[in-house]
Amino acid sequence: MEKIELTGMRKSYGKEVAVRHLDLTIEPGAFLTILGPSGCGKTTTLRVIAGLEEPDTGIIQLGDKIVFSRDDGIIVPPEHRNLGLIFQSYALWPHMTVERNITLALKEQKLSASEIEQRLENALEMVQLDAYRYRYPSELSGGQQQRVAVARLIALRSRFLLMDEPLSNLDAKLRTEMRTELKHLHRDLEATTVYVTHDQIEALTLSDIVVVMNEGLVMQHGTPYDIYHHPSNLFVAEFIGDPRMNTFTGTPKNDGGQAMFECGDLSFAMPGDLQPKTGNLIATIRPENINVSKTEREGWLKVALESVQPTGASTILQACTEHISMTLLQPGFIQMDVGDFLWIDVDTSTVNFFDPDTEQNLKS
Amino acid sequence: MSFPQTELKKPPVFSGRNLYYHFYRIRTKPELILGVLCLSVLAVLVMVPLFEIIYDALTFQEYDKAYQKDGVVGEFTWLHLKRVFTGPLSNALFFKPLMNSLAIGAFVTFFGVSIGSGLAWLLVRTNIRFKGVFGSLVVIPYMMPSWVLALAWLSVFKNDRIGGSEGMFTYMFGIQPPDWMSYGFVPIVICLTMHYYAYGYLLMSGALATVDSELEEAGAICGMNRRQRLWRITLPLLMPALGSAVVLTFIRILGTFGTPALLGLPVRFFTFSTQIYASINARNSGDAYVLALVLIFMAITFIWINSRVIGIRKSFVTLTGKGFRQREIELGVWRWPATIGVAVFIVCIVILPMLILLWESLIITPGSYTLEGLTTHFWFGESDPNLAYGEPGVIHSTGIMTALWNTIQLGVSAAVLNGMFGLMIGYAAVRGRGTLLAKWLEGIAFAPYIFPSIALGAIYIGMFSTPFGPMPALYDTFAILVLITVVKNLPFTSRTGIAAMLQIDKSLEETARVQGIGWFRRMAKIIIPMSTSGLISGMLLTFITTMRELSLIILLLSPSNMVLSGLIFSYNEQDMSQHSGAVTLLLVVIIVSINFLVQFLSGGKGLSGLKNS
Ligand SMILES: Nc1ncnc2c1ncn2[C@@H]1O[C@H](COP(=O)(O)OP(=O)(O)OP(=O)(O)O)[C@@H](O)[C@H]1O
Ligand SMILES: [Mg+2]
Numbered sequence: 001m002e003k004i005e006l007t008g009m010r011k012s013y014g015k016e017v018a019v020r021h022l023d024l025t026i027e028p029g030a031f032l033t034i035l036g037p038s039g040c041g042k043t044t045t046l047r048v049i050a051g052l053e054e055p056d057t058g059i060i061q062l063g064d065k066i067v068f069s070r071d072d073g074i075i076v077p078p079e080h081r082n083l084g085l086i087f088q089s090y091a092l093w094p095h096m097t098v099e100r101n102i103t104l105a106l107k108e109q110k111l112s113a114s115e116i117e118q119r120l121e122n123a124l125e126m127v128q129l130d131a132y133r134y135r136y137p138s139e140l141s142g143g144q145q146q147r148v149a150v151a152r153l154i155a156l157r158s159r160f161l162l163m164d165e166p167l168s169n170l171d172a173k174l175r176t177e178m179r180t181e182l183k184h185l186h187r188d189l190e191a192t193t194v195y196v197t198h199d200q201i202e203a204l205t206l207s208d209i210v211v212v213m214n215e216g217l218v219m220q221h222g223t224p225y226d227i228y229h230h231p232s233n234l235f236v237a238e239f240i241g242d243p244r245m246n247t248f249t250g251t252p253k254n255d256g257g258q259a260m261f262e263c264g265d266l267s268f269a270m271p272g273d274l275q276p277k278t279g280n281l282i283a284t285i286r287p288e289n290i291n292v293s294k295t296e297r298e299g300w301l302k303v304a305l306e307s308v309q310p311t312g313a314s315t316i317l318q319a320c321t322e323h324i325s326m327t328l329l330q331p332g333f334i335q336m337d338v339g340d341f342l343w344i345d346v347d348t349s350t351v352n353f354f355d356p357d358t359e360q361n362l363k364s
Numbered sequence: 365m366s367f368p369q370t371e372l373k374k375p376p377v378f379s380g381r382n383l384y385y386h387f388y389r390i391r392t393k394p395e396l397i398l399g400v401l402c403l404s405v406l407a408v409l410v411m412v413p414l415f416e417i418i419y420d421a422l423t424f425q426e427y428d429k430a431y432q433k434d435g436v437v438g439e440f441t442w443l444h445l446k447r448v449f450t451g452p453l454s455n456a457l458f459f460k461p462l463m464n465s466l467a468i469g470a471f472v473t474f475f476g477v478s479i480g481s482g483l484a485w486l487l488v489r490t491n492i493r494f495k496g497v498f499g500s501l502v503v504i505p506y507m508m509p510s511w512v513l514a515l516a517w518l519s520v521f522k523n524d525r526i527g528g529s530e531g532m533f534t535y536m537f538g539i540q541p542p543d544w545m546s547y548g549f550v551p552i553v554i555c556l557t558m559h560y561y562a563y564g565y566l567l568m569s570g571a572l573a574t575v576d577s578e579l580e581e582a583g584a585i586c587g588m589n590r591r592q593r594l595w596r597i598t599l600p601l602l603m604p605a606l607g608s609a610v611v612l613t614f615i616r617i618l619g620t621f622g623t624p625a626l627l628g629l630p631v632r633f634f635t636f637s638t639q640i641y642a643s644i645n646a647r648n649s650g651d652a653y654v655l656a657l658v659l660i661f662m663a664i665t666f667i668w669i670n671s672r673v674i675g676i677r678k679s680f681v682t683l684t685g686k687g688f689r690q691r692e693i694e695l696g697v698w699r700w701p702a703t704i705g706v707a708v709f710i711v712c713i714v715i716l717p718m719l720i721l722l723w724e725s726l727i728i729t730p731g732s733y734t735l736e737g738l739t740t741h742f743w744f745g746e747s748d749p750n751l752a753y754g755e756p757g758v759i760h761s762t763g764i765m766t767a768l769w770n771t772i773q774l775g776v777s778a779a780v781l782n783g784m785f786g787l788m789i790g791y792a793a794v795r796g797r798g799t800l801l802a803k804w805l806e807g808i809a810f811a812p813y814i815f816p817s818i819a820l821g822a823i824y825i826g827m828f829s830t831p832f833g834p835m836p837a838l839y840d841t842f843a844i845l846v847l848i849t850v851v852k853n854l855p856f857t858s859r860t861g862i863a864a865m866l867q868i869d870k871s872l873e874e875t876a877r878v879q880g881i882g883w884f885r886r887m888a889k890i891i892i893p894m895s896t897s898g899l900i901s902g903m904l905l906t907f908i909t910t911m912r913e914l915s916l917i918i919l920l921l922s923p924s925n926m927v928l929s930g931l932i933f934s935y936n937e938q939d940m941s942q943h944s945g946a947v948t949l950l951l952v953v954i955i956v957s958i959n960f961l962v963q964f965l966s967g968g969k970g971l972s973g974l975k976n977s
Binding site for chain 2: 050051052071072084
């Protein structure tokens, strides 16, 4: 198992800068996901690691070996980087059967026939495609094609796996299935993996580490738990989570020794050591961290229901007072009418506070 | 928010490390290496010859000593320009051929494009009968040499003006056809029109087939009536195709040699192309170069005007036909007359000339068209000193068999080399899209388009008659024929190559690359297998056009590298009409059957590739 390390990487296409600055270390055997909105530079980063694009500056290291460093005059072409790469389009060769798709690179490496046969059978078995060995890609379904691409990776036994939105062409059910399989694959191959996606569920379920990118910069780098619970800036807070995070802009008040956050008629206790530079603060609360009661309770805020969207296992509620509105998430299939009243209470331990100017988390 | 920013510091250009880096960097970009390679080869094959003849036209040459004893070879001189443009010979050398060429060009382009468009309209848009059969028959002239009709014309209308045998007309009616009917302007225009209408037909039928669907949609949405749709949508959309058809036809006619030579030279009726030929034969290459340059200049002007009128981007748009469902126009009572008309037309231009040439090849005494005098001697007979100067029949003639072998070799090597070149240019241009190199490459590959065939031939004589750099003198060799054919077909093949490469997604190659497969293996295993089907129609087209080519190579032919078309021309010059007829038939039969064979084998429509040419 070997690490991947990018230092000070920058990549532009003519005037347009795709990746502005990237320092990234992927620990040996780790599963790292790059997550971000469309056009933020995810694919570019992956292609730079693979050697398909040449960065403007920076150092790229695979294992102990530097594969790119302009200043040292080093540039190792993709052929010699020993990587496995899955494209979003799978990139299966349409004029070759499944078998030939998988074995071409092995044959080019001049492996022995028995070795090739063994790897082929092993790979096909892992993705359960034994029966499709002599089919052409056009005769396979989208999911099967994707599995052929995976099998090709398995047979190659690369030290590093790079995947660019490999699940985005699949339907929801298949996507869930394949997600589990990819996780197994990573565990079995023990390869250092970089996975690119704009689907946060994939990122949170699959990865050891998530890197959130925006406009060519890393916004946060951390475990899925950290990313979800302790977003280091407002972009990450709002980007991660579905339904979206509630944000309230308000002012801190001192109420008899206890610091309070106030926004309209909503007010709750906050840590006293958070002092904003200007008067205001932004508080973010996940919809599931607001407690809800159908009956009146002491000290809870009364809100009116605006919409009810049951999704099966849980229900998304939209509620408001005269001054503020918010999203709530409750377990179960809730049937209520618009205009009904609810009482809510904020779980203060889960609230994050941000400086409105720097948009940085005040705790970290 | 504040984030770290990377400083962009440029390392010094000539430091050892930087050079080292760039060396490796270029090595990782095969498209760059290939692009530079193609560009330099093309520059040598296309641009250098052009400068060479400009230089030759403006300097004193060895052969000029016949006119000016005290001249120094290699010195700058106006001699050639003066002689062509202002000297006492300028009328015969320049102005008359110019007028003849322009007049022929204008007439043939007008009639040819009109007939072609008319046929296209009939076969694409109306409910005429036998569309499929007609559709494949009307493009047969494209496969035949352009001068087949001229040969057939001579067989029928030859008169006693130049001695030798007389034609069928005289034999049957006992009167001599007038000169204007036998030779010169009128028959040249008729014969060329009946060949070059095919270009107009191909371009316009493709355009008509694509335009319609857009018209239906737009018309339905905007609620335009028929007239408005015709004027606002159909015609503007057809303009680029019409413009291309006009330019293409006109340039081809400027450079065409066979027909004006067969029908014009006997009465000393010169066009630009035949005048260039005459000048080269008279060892006045300087004059020929000046004329060739004028021809190129005219072609460029014409392309330029067309691109100004229609718009640069659209002017070379080629519209490929897709099968849209279309509402056919009802011809009503005209349906059968139109069908019969097209049938008669096809018989007259395809079948009749072939029958005439067949008959011509079977008569024992030229000019005597009796049924008793028929013989197969000129096909299968051994040498007989009393017949045709002792020239044996086709299958026993080593001259013909050698020329046939040369022709096939030429066709095959030109097709294969063009396919390879097209693939490489396509690869370099598509992978390097957006770079200056790719742009130049596409541009220079297109350049041969503006050289009329005969002018390119003249350029190649100028360039390769003496050793050039490491290249030996190629004059009289087979290699020069291959070279010029490959170059002349480049505009077309490079476009097929680019189209084929565009269909191969970049990721298919990148995947292989990441898996450790080197460039040559990627080409062999992925790029070439995936692009052959796209290249095959282009290669077939090169093969066909090469087999029947005369204008391009006439100046470069000699007994040592003779091909069939040149042989036919020389048989005709020697008034051996049976042989010229027989060999022409042989050539046409070979071309047509190879075309159908390839179509059959590739399972595709071989001729559909023609739409792009
Ligand atoms: N070949 C290219 N030429 C010019 N600009 C490019 C090129 N490839 C990418 N870009 C630009 O670089 C930026 C980052 O592109 P990239 O493909 O890395 O985005 P992404 O994060 O993968 O987005 P998506 O989720 O939509 O795939 C975009 O603004 C894009 O327009
Ligand atoms: Mg992407």
